[in-house]
Amino acid sequence: MAEPAAFAGASRSDATDTVETPVESPVEFGPLAPLEVGSNAWAVGSQRNESGTGALLVANPHFPWEGALRFAEVQLTVPGEIDVYGAQLAGLPGVGIGFTEGVAWSHTVSAGKRMTAYLLDLDPESPTTYLVDGEPHEMTSAEHTVEILRPDGTVDTETR
Numbered sequence: 001m002a003e004p005a006a007f008a009g010a011s012r013s014d015a016t017d018t019v020e021t022p023v024e025s026p027v028e029f030g031p032l033a034p035l036e037v038g039s040n041a042w043a044v045g046s047q048r049n050e051s052g053t054g055a056l057l058v059a060n061p062h063f064p065w066e067g068a069l070r071f072a073e074v075q076l077t078v079p080g081e082i083d084v085y086g087a088q089l090a091g092l093p094g095v096g097i098g099f100t101e102g103v104a105w106s107h108t109v110s111a112g113k114r115m116t117a118y119l120l121d122l123d124p125e126s127p128t129t130y131l132v133d134g135e136p137h138e139m140t141s142a143e144h145t146v147e148i149l150r151p152d153g154t155v156d157t158e159t160r
Contacts, residue, residue, distance in 0.1 A: 038062045041106035059097045059106030
């Protein structure tokens with residue numbers, strides 16, 4: 001009888017086959033970063049590690065180390081509420097690949113188009129104006145106030 005899978009539709013395999021021929025045609029991401037499609041993630045649960053406790057998740061998204069489509073390190077902490085650490089594509093909110101004390105997650109590349117990265121031309125005469133089809137568009141700003149935990153333990157607010 002086969003062992004149960006980690007989730008519906010998943011299966012366990014003891015296969016050791018390897019792929020001899022790499023993908024020949026890379027997907028082009030335009031001028032931002034030409035990438036070859038590929039990524040991997042794997043996990044070892046407590047049932048399969050030497051100690052029989054804990055788990056290990058390895059995330060390897062195959063994104064560039066430089067350029068517009070790179071990941072940035074992120075940590076979000078609200079004492080007593082949340083402590084999450086990981087990485088996210090630069091400029092996007094949240095943690096795309098990461099972990100908390102009790103759960104870890106990753107993702108791998110797929111053919112679905114889930115986002116589009118735009119490289120905007122700025123107006124050289126006005127650094128807060130961008131151009132679309134040669135037409136200028138003013139950037140907008142918004143102020144936000146957040147609570148800040150200071151090193152001495154006091155809570156303060158800052159608006160930016």
